[in-house]
Amino acid sequence: MAEDFGSYLKSERELRGVTLDELYSKTKIPVRHLRALENNQFDELPEEVFIRGYIRSVAKVIGAQEDEVLSTYMDIKKTAPSIDTNNPSTLNQKHSKLDPKFIFVLSLTVLFLSGVVWGINTLIHKFNKDSTESIPTLSQQKQNKTKEEPVKNLPATVNNEDPEEKLNTSEASTSYTESIMPLKLTIRVKGDVWFNIMVDDSPVESFVLTRGSEKIFYGKKQYLINAGNKNLIDLTLNGTAINFPNGNKEDIVTNFTINAQLVE
Secondary structure (H helix, E strand, O other): OOOOHHHHHHHHHHHOOOOHHHHHHHHOOOHHHHHHHHOOOHHHOOOHHHHHHHHHHHHHHHOOOHHHHHHHHHHHHHHOOOOOOOOHHHHHHHHHHOOHHHHHHHHHHHHHHHHHHHHHHHHHHHHHHHHHHHHHHHHHHHHHHHHHOOHHHOOOOOOOOOHHHHHHHHHHHHHHHHHHOOEEEEEEEOOOEEEEEEEOOOOOEEEEEOOOOEEEEEEOOEEEEEEOOHHHEEEEEOOEEEOOOOOOOOOOEEEEEEEHHHHO
16 A cells, blocks of 8 residues: 555556546546645645545546545545644644533534434334334224125135325325425436535535436435536425536535525
8 A cells, every 4th residue: 555645546546547637527526636635735625525525536437446445545544644743723723623622512412413313213113113003904904894795705816905005104204204304305416426415413424426316315404515516416405496506617516505495
């Protein structure tokens, strides 16, 4: 393995015969950002979520394992020196990260989110359990009614499953989810695009959607999106199309907030 991540990424790219211009044409990541990534100039790159999105997109295009390349980046980053003793601002940032107040607030946030998730899972489990218990009861009533009819009226094959009942149960589950998380965001792409998305106060999720695919999210208040190329993305919120604001010349979406006010 190379001593630094930039050299490692560059060697993987050159090994597969992929140029920086080819990477740009397929990922829409600016060439200057690609060079900065291979030169370990991370201070010239956007936030950490962007860097990880870049790495996943590059790995996908050159045919490398996305998780393996990202894991290599994380391992090398952990072993690399992170504090410049001659830079007071860097020391202040390090101290601020270790601030006990920050750790306390972070712990409370994690506990709160865990409680919310646990409560939602409990309600969904209870709802699904009640729905499951009601279905055998209806089926048993149909069986009893069939037994009471004369034998000559029995059909050759008896099917106790009612497709309409299954459909109603599925629709009820979907309605319940939408009632507690009323913002349904649908993302469709016309080409390969990387995303970083935060739903309400949840942790940031990074992923790549391939051409023609889609992904659906449910939220309560808002979404915060970073993405590679807005021209390849179709967004709908509760069935209403969402237009991106005018971006930079690379068409990268940065910190775009989506909430209910956009469709009111």
